[in-house]
Amino acid sequence: xxxxxxxxxxxxxxxxxxxxxxSIFKRWRSVASRHGxxxxxxxxxxxxxxxxxxxxxxxxxxxFCFTTKGDEEVSMRPEVTPTLARMAAARQRDFPKPLKWFQxxxxxxxxxxxxxxxxxxxxxxxxxxxxxxxxxxxxLVALAIESLRSFALEPGDFIIRLSDRRLWTEFQASYQLNExxxxxxxxxxxxxxxxxxxxxxxxxxxxxxxxxxxHAFISSISADHPIFAELRENLEARDLWQxxxxxxxxxxxxxxxxxxxxxxxxxxxxxxxxxGGGRYDNLVGHxxxxxxxxxxxxxxxxxxxxxxxxxATPAAQEQMKRDMDQSVAVDVxxxxxxxxxxxxxxxxVTQLRSAGWRVDYSLTPQKVNKQFQAAENSKARFAAIxxxxxxxxxxxxxxTRDQMEVPAANLAEKIAEQMSNPVYKHLLA
Amino acid sequence: xxxxxxxxxxxxxxxxxxxxxxSIFKRWRSVASRHGxxxxxxxxxxxxxxxxxxxxxxxxxxxFCFTTKGDEEVSMRPEVTPTLARMAAARQRDFPKPLKWFQxxxxxxxxxxxxxxxxxxxxxxxxxxxxxxxxxxxxLVALAIESLRSFALEPGDFIIRLSDRRLWTEFQASYQLNExxxxxxxxxxxxxxxxxxxxxxxxxxxxxxxxxxxHAFISSISADHPIFAELRENLEARDLWQxxxxxxxxxxxxxxxxxxxxxxxxxxxxxxxxxGGGRYDNLVGHxxxxxxxxxxxxxxxxxxxxxxxxxATPAAQEQMKRDMDQSVAVDVxxxxxxxxxxxxxxxxVTQLRSAGWRVDYSLTPQKVNKQFQAAENSKARFAAIxxxxxxxxxxxxxxTRDQMEVPAANLAEKIAEQMSNPVYKHLLA
Numbered sequence: 001x002x003x004x005x006x007x008x009x010x011x012x013x014x015x016x017x018x019x020x021x022x023s024i025f026k027r028w029r030s031v032a033s034r035h036g037x038x039x040x041x042x043x044x045x046x047x048x049x050x051x052x053x054x055x056x057x058x059x060x061x062x063x064f065c066f067t068t069k070g071d072e073e074v075s076m077r078p079e080v081t082p083t084l085a086r087m088a089a090a091r092q093r094d095f096p097k098p099l100k101w102f103q104x105x106x107x108x109x110x111x112x113x114x115x116x117x118x119x120x121x122x123x124x125x126x127x128x129x130x131x132x133x134x135x136x137x138x139x140l141v142a143l144a145i146e147s148l149r150s151f152a153l154e155p156g157d158f159i160i161r162l163s164d165r166r167l168w169t170e171f172q173a174s175y176q177l178n179e180x181x182x183x184x185x186x187x188x189x190x191x192x193x194x195x196x197x198x199x200x201x202x203x204x205x206x207x208x209x210x211x212x213x214x215h216a217f218i219s220s221i222s223a224d225h226p227i228f229a230e231l232r233e234n235l236e237a238r239d240l241w242q243x244x245x246x247x248x249x250x251x252x253x254x255x256x257x258x259x260x261x262x263x264x265x266x267x268x269x270x271x272x273x274x275x276g277g278g279r280y281d282n283l284v285g286h287x288x289x290x291x292x293x294x295x296x297x298x299x300x301x302x303x304x305x306x307x308x309x310x311x312a313t314p315a316a317q318e319q320m321k322r323d324m325d326q327s328v329a330v331d332v333x334x335x336x337x338x339x340x341x342x343x344x345x346x347x348x349v350t351q352l353r354s355a356g357w358r359v360d361y362s363l364t365p366q367k368v369n370k371q372f373q374a375a376e377n378s379k380a381r382f383a384a385i386x387x388x389x390x391x392x393x394x395x396x397x398x399x400t401r402d403q404m405e406v407p408a409a410n411l412a413e414k415i416a417e418q419m420s421n422p423v424y425k426h427l428l429a
Numbered sequence: 430x431x432x433x434x435x436x437x438x439x440x441x442x443x444x445x446x447x448x449x450x451x452s453i454f455k456r457w458r459s460v461a462s463r464h465g466x467x468x469x470x471x472x473x474x475x476x477x478x479x480x481x482x483x484x485x486x487x488x489x490x491x492x493f494c495f496t497t498k499g500d501e502e503v504s505m506r507p508e509v510t511p512t513l514a515r516m517a518a519a520r521q522r523d524f525p526k527p528l529k530w531f532q533x534x535x536x537x538x539x540x541x542x543x544x545x546x547x548x549x550x551x552x553x554x555x556x557x558x559x560x561x562x563x564x565x566x567x568x569l570v571a572l573a574i575e576s577l578r579s580f581a582l583e584p585g586d587f588i589i590r591l592s593d594r595r596l597w598t599e600f601q602a603s604y605q606l607n608e609x610x611x612x613x614x615x616x617x618x619x620x621x622x623x624x625x626x627x628x629x630x631x632x633x634x635x636x637x638x639x640x641x642x643x644h645a646f647i648s649s650i651s652a653d654h655p656i657f658a659e660l661r662e663n664l665e666a667r668d669l670w671q672x673x674x675x676x677x678x679x680x681x682x683x684x685x686x687x688x689x690x691x692x693x694x695x696x697x698x699x700x701x702x703x704x705g706g707g708r709y710d711n712l713v714g715h716x717x718x719x720x721x722x723x724x725x726x727x728x729x730x731x732x733x734x735x736x737x738x739x740x741a742t743p744a745a746q747e748q749m750k751r752d753m754d755q756s757v758a759v760d761v762x763x764x765x766x767x768x769x770x771x772x773x774x775x776x777x778v779t780q781l782r783s784a785g786w787r788v789d790y791s792l793t794p795q796k797v798n799k800q801f802q803a804a805e806n807s808k809a810r811f812a813a814i815x816x817x818x819x820x821x822x823x824x825x826x827x828x829t830r831d832q833m834e835v836p837a838a839n840l841a842e843k844i845a846e847q848m849s850n851p852v853y854k855h856l857l858a
Contacts, residue, residue, distance in 0.1 A: 100789070
């Protein structure tokens, strides 16, 4: 097509891909609602200054940033947390605490293209604001686990790697690092897993530390460490502790975490992190220049790595296919076997749609076998055939090939009856 | 908050506003599915060249356009039709015709701020590609009407103003206008309603025409005109012709329409058009430099004017409020009256959520009356009170104030029973 292509790192969602995306959204939305979270959304453009204030000047390298015709410096949002902090600080007096809020929408990062990374992707953001208790951290870890379980992922499929930033604060205490060094140190730990040991060790030695001491410290931290006690007790009560592994190597790259941090990883396929989050008690205060102090914790889950994991996991893939079939299939295809009845065909189509059924039909005259083909293409469950016997209509179950004669006026009702009949129940699965 | 504001013309959706937005999306999605359309989505950035090729160079004045770090000239999409044409042309061989596709997502226009206009807004786009018959136009007009009806809008609330571009082709035939003049002429007709008569007349005279002749032509076009015959017959069969008014003054500003054109307007409040669309048989061919020819028609409906109309129409507003309450309310608030039972409280919360109920509870110890207050804030239908009698739980209907004692293990089941009891049915409304 004359050279017009999708912009690099952006996606076209043809109907099947859109159905997959919508199935992910539906499950995210459902699990968040079940956990008592309410949905919000922000704009997809924010002032670049807000994003810089949150993440530092280097963030601009990853931004789709530009100057508007009205001379505003803006960026397509790379994440939603700055927006959330802005919104919560602006209207926090209007809502009882804690805020349990979630959001589903696109984010944009100008990143090098690689597996699991796109420049436009969707995120599920879940946050609790105004509650400092580990009970809030536990509620979020639980929701992260239940989200993944809702995609038919099981204990053997993923793990939550959990840590607490304060462990490293404790470790650093004996080394007298300044703020910059402390930031460097956390970056070293964050990248340790993907970096050769000697490189890590050299960097640590520059800070007066060593890899050996870091390893010894990591080994000393077990699931019994008192810093995890309340979180553990809480998740055990929910029977979800089995999904958690204590891992002090998880620190999260971002500077603003202050306590609990966690990431979700698949177990079998070595994919990038599926989700990540933690506690960030100072961010709202920082972004509001101290005007509003609000403890907070949250996590984000993207659609790209999750989508890869679903495709790689048979049970998850099967459930997703059922969701997709469900969302693209029509219930009834109305076939017109006698063109002189087109008016009655349109009436029947309209009636069935008003009764809530998804209905399609051939817009123009077509041979009956072509119409049956179209019914199959649209994955219709039933065909309603309008012909010379009208107002008697033939209703045919396209899965079982059973058919019955029904008065046109009773068609919607008859379909409802057939759909709820146990024989046909698999159609609704 | 330290001067960080929402970018001009963009919106924050706090939970109530997000619920309203989602209710609009849900009804759009539902009515499109019932009409046998499947959902697609494109990227929010497109190459600026694609948009210029569709709409001409002047479009850039309305674009959020910029150069990426990779030197791509891109724009945030001002509409979805160019994306649809690009996608359909690229993969049209993979889908049986006609394509009945819809899309719901944000669009961006750098426009002067005024009532009913924002710089980020949502659109519902519905198109049929690959079908030249007026039956496709009728299917779309019907869907536009049914969309508005699904918001509890009635015949007295809105009207579809319908015309056909070919009427004006016919009218122009005797004046020998060149292509530029012909475009100018359609612009004059398009703006006639909002322009003083003398101004219009002067412009028409420059083309060798007159306002008098235009008026005479408009008066000569009735609903009986043969150009509307098939569309009318089709919509009459659906009992929807009552929503349509023939109005040759509707031409749609955009150059690419080739046949049927229509716009939906409210009747009582003088708002901007709620929706607009028509037939554009040459666009896919034009954008693909002739590689793919595909007749097409479609319409778009925005969320902003529709939202205003809903707010101004009591029945629509009431239905919307019910939708919103439904989507932000929790089903069950679990109250903990005896803090030594927190473990059991978490178990109960987890059980009820697994059973599909929306459940909230106090993350931290709170006095019972505070917890009842929180239950009300979350619009909970039931309170489940866990105290010293555990495993006996008190289940309280917060609307009727009825209460009953239930074994913890049967709680999910009991709630299902209570919800389906006719006495409680209003809760599900």
